[in-house]
Amino acid sequence: MRPEVPDHLLDIESAPPGFLEHVLDLAARMRENPANWSRAQEGRLLVNLFYEPSTRTRVSFEIAALRLGMRVVNIAASDSSVKKGETLLDTFRTLAAMAPDVVVVRHPEDGALAPLAAAAAPGLHVVNAGDGSRSHPTQALLDALTLRTRCPGFPALKVLVAGDLRHSRVTRSGVALLKRLGVSEIRLCAPPGLEAGPRVSEGVRYFEDLDSALEGVDVVMMLRIQHERLAGMAIPDSETYHRRWGLTRERLGRAAPDCLVMHPGPMNRGVEIASDVADGPQSVILEQVANGVFTRMAVIQALLD
Numbered sequence: 001m002r003p004e005v006p007d008h009l010l011d012i013e014s015a016p017p018g019f020l021e022h023v024l025d026l027a028a029r030m031r032e033n034p035a036n037w038s039r040a041q042e043g044r045l046l047v048n049l050f051y052e053p054s055t056r057t058r059v060s061f062e063i064a065a066l067r068l069g070m071r072v073v074n075i076a077a078s079d080s081s082v083k084k085g086e087t088l089l090d091t092f093r094t095l096a097a098m099a100p101d102v103v104v105v106r107h108p109e110d111g112a113l114a115p116l117a118a119a120a121a122p123g124l125h126v127v128n129a130g131d132g133s134r135s136h137p138t139q140a141l142l143d144a145l146t147l148r149t150r151c152p153g154f155p156a157l158k159v160l161v162a163g164d165l166r167h168s169r170v171t172r173s174g175v176a177l178l179k180r181l182g183v184s185e186i187r188l189c190a191p192p193g194l195e196a197g198p199r200v201s202e203g204v205r206y207f208e209d210l211d212s213a214l215e216g217v218d219v220v221m222m223l224r225i226q227h228e229r230l231a232g233m234a235i236p237d238s239e240t241y242h243r244r245w246g247l248t249r250e251r252l253g254r255a256a257p258d259c260l261v262m263h264p265g266p267m268n269r270g271v272e273i274a275s276d277v278a279d280g281p282q283s284v285i286l287e288q289v290a291n292g293v294f295t296r297m298a299v300i301q302a303l304l305d
């Protein structure tokens with residue numbers, strides 16, 4: 001049975017039942033045979049509207065759209081009328097008047113996309129590419145696709161998410177999706193002051209110490225410190241942080257033997273993750289990137305179809 005398809009993808013929590021599973025299945029099918037989808041959305045138009053820096057997310061939305069036969073327009077806020085004082089909503093309405101089919105938005109404010117979705121006419125789909133510390137639904141989906149592909153026992157897994165959980169939108173969306181997909185044990189570990197909020201922490205195991213958190217886990221996802229969102233908060237220098245909270249090869253030895261190492265990027269090598277771990281045999285960081293394209297193709301296809 002086909003699931004209910006929402007008009008927009010704003011976050012994991014509001015997606016209708018079955019929709020995210022449908023996207024994951026579709027992404028896996030697309031990955032098997034990408035050429036079959038090369039004209040699936042021919043003639044349609046996607047606009048990338050980014051108010052924050054991005055490498056992976058912006059480019060993979062662009063490549064995803066091109067692989068579906070769409071045309072793409074990229075707008076960086078630094079080159080647009082935002083510089084002249086235009087509001088996000090006015091910019092969005094202006095773009096919407098030019099009749100794109102999908103607008104992908106990244107914005108530094110939590111919840112910034114809800115008013116855009118409310119203002120969108122039928123047929124225009126808004127996709128969240130990251131809003132503040134709140135949500136990053138396509139990152140959660142590409143991570144889940146990577147886990148489903150790599151871990152035969154999925155969802156019977158112990159997954160640890162560690163780092164700056166408080167300011168990371170990857171935490172909130174990722175944990176929400178892991179819970180929804182029924183992952184057996186979710187562990188969180190953060191330095192003092194960087195813990196996740198109460199909603200994220202519900203039903204998960206919290207650890208204060210990274211060595212204990214790593215004991216026997218099947219997957220560890222490391223997150224960088226979100227310097228752009230610290231608002232003056234003091235944090236230890238890189239070396240001290242790495243010594244206490246960084247994923248080193250020695251620490252990884254505490255996890256299950258084939259424990260997968262994930263990171264959404266951008267990585268700060270020598271801070272939250274050691275280079276030999278990031279580039280080591282257990283790392284699936286570049287697979288996450290590759291899955292990002294298929295996941296975003298599937299999101300676009302599912303919304304437009």
Ligand code: ASP
Nearest residue numbers: 130169170224264265266
């Ligand atoms: N690229 C991810 C994001 O946009 C993770 C990060 O920046 O740390 O949230």
